[in-house]
Amino acid sequence: MTAARVLCDWGGTRLRASLEVDGVIVERCEGAGIGMLQGRPPTEVLLAAIAPWRRKYRIRSAVLCGMAGSRNGVAEVPYANAPVGIAAWTESRKTVGQAELALTIAAGVRARDFRRIEDVMRGEETQVFGALILHPQLSRGGHLFLLPGTHSKWVEVNAGEIIRLQTFVTGELYALLCESSSLLRASARDAEAEDGFEAGLERADQSDLAASLFETRSAQLTSGKTGGWAREFLSGLLLGAETRSMLRSSALPPGGAVTIIGEPALAALYGRALARSGVHSDRLDGETTVLAGLRRLASIEQGAS
Numbered sequence: 001m002t003a004a005r006v007l008c009d010w011g012g013t014r015l016r017a018s019l020e021v022d023g024v025i026v027e028r029c030e031g032a033g034i035g036m037l038q039g040r041p042p043t044e045v046l047l048a049a050i051a052p053w054r055r056k057y058r059i060r061s062a063v064l065c066g067m068a069g070s071r072n073g074v075a076e077v078p079y080a081n082a083p084v085g086i087a088a089w090t091e092s093r094k095t096v097g098q099a100e101l102a103l104t105i106a107a108g109v110r111a112r113d114f115r116r117i118e119d120v121m122r123g124e125e126t127q128v129f130g131a132l133i134l135h136p137q138l139s140r141g142g143h144l145f146l147l148p149g150t151h152s153k154w155v156e157v158n159a160g161e162i163i164r165l166q167t168f169v170t171g172e173l174y175a176l177l178c179e180s181s182s183l184l185r186a187s188a189r190d191a192e193a194e195d196g197f198e199a200g201l202e203r204a205d206q207s208d209l210a211a212s213l214f215e216t217r218s219a220q221l222t223s224g225k226t227g228g229w230a231r232e233f234l235s236g237l238l239l240g241a242e243t244r245s246m247l248r249s250s251a252l253p254p255g256g257a258v259t260i261i262g263e264p265a266l267a268a269l270y271g272r273a274l275a276r277s278g279v280h281s282d283r284l285d286g287e288t289t290v291l292a293g294l295r296r297l298a299s300i301e302q303g304a305s
Helices: 042-056 086-091 125-132 171-180 195-207 215-220 227-248 263-276 286-304
Strands: 004-010 013-021 024-032 061-066 093-099 103-107 109-112 117-120 142-147 152-158 161-168 257-262 279-283
Touching: 004 042, 004 286, 013 042, 013 279, 013 286, 024 042, 042 061, 042 103, 042 109, 042 142, 061 195, 086 125, 086 286, 109 161, 117 161, 125 142, 125 152, 125 161, 125 257, 125 286, 161 227, 171 227, 195 227, 195 263, 215 227, 257 263, 257 286, 263 279, 279 286
Parallel strands: 004 061, 061 103, 142 257, 257 279
Antiparallel strands: 004 013, 013 024, 093 103, 109 117, 142 152, 152 161
16 A cells, blocks of 8 residues: 655745655645745645645645644644753654644754753754754764754754754844845845855954944945845845854854755855854755654654554
8 A cells, every 4th residue: 555644844934845655755845834824724724735645645644843833833832842852852742633634743942042041943953853863973972053044043962962052033134134124225236246245254254243234235325336246245244143153152062063954055155154264064955854854753653653
């Protein structure tokens, strides 16, 4: 009999679902994130998204991570408290039934940040644990992970357990400044300029973030920089400020590398920011790691049943 299940990473801005048949991903689909449903019931949205798969295959289960476990999601799942390893995290899952479908939802993680202030994440922990599953050497000793996105997460792992995490709203801040501020409205020319990113990184090394932001606009007015250059400069400035803040926290083990998990283009930008400070980075694919974490949840749930 064909074994089919759905593996779903459902964040605040995007739904990414994968259909796995006999251990192989055969189809994918995307949809609105939990924060974009505008009052539509999340379970209804999920069932509609995977309806073509259910008509074709005998699907009895779906495994979800991310904002699907938030109070606005499919079902609220309490955070697992750090320090937390894979076993304790999988035990914190919740399974609910809906339309003859068992929905297993991952817990997020609650931890102190590098200032000892409470912080949380939903979804990124699945990628971190997926990375530990795929690369067992990362479960030995101390490691620092970076998961860039709308809300970037820096996660400290020691002996296979998530110990601390720090959130930066860099992606959200970049979007807000691009869309709602005056910083990018000073030039009618919009040609891309790759050197803008390096200029932003350099400025982040030299000056406070708040004091440097207006240069995004003034450089267009006084130096003839294009809107494209300004976007790149703003990106480099924000990423540079974020990486410098984390490196000052001494979160990185001496001589250690940062493991970046995420989309290749964004991971490459963070890699450049880290390299400027002399820090090596290794990059892992975000989709591959989240699928490994979701598969572990699915196998635990199947064993429990």
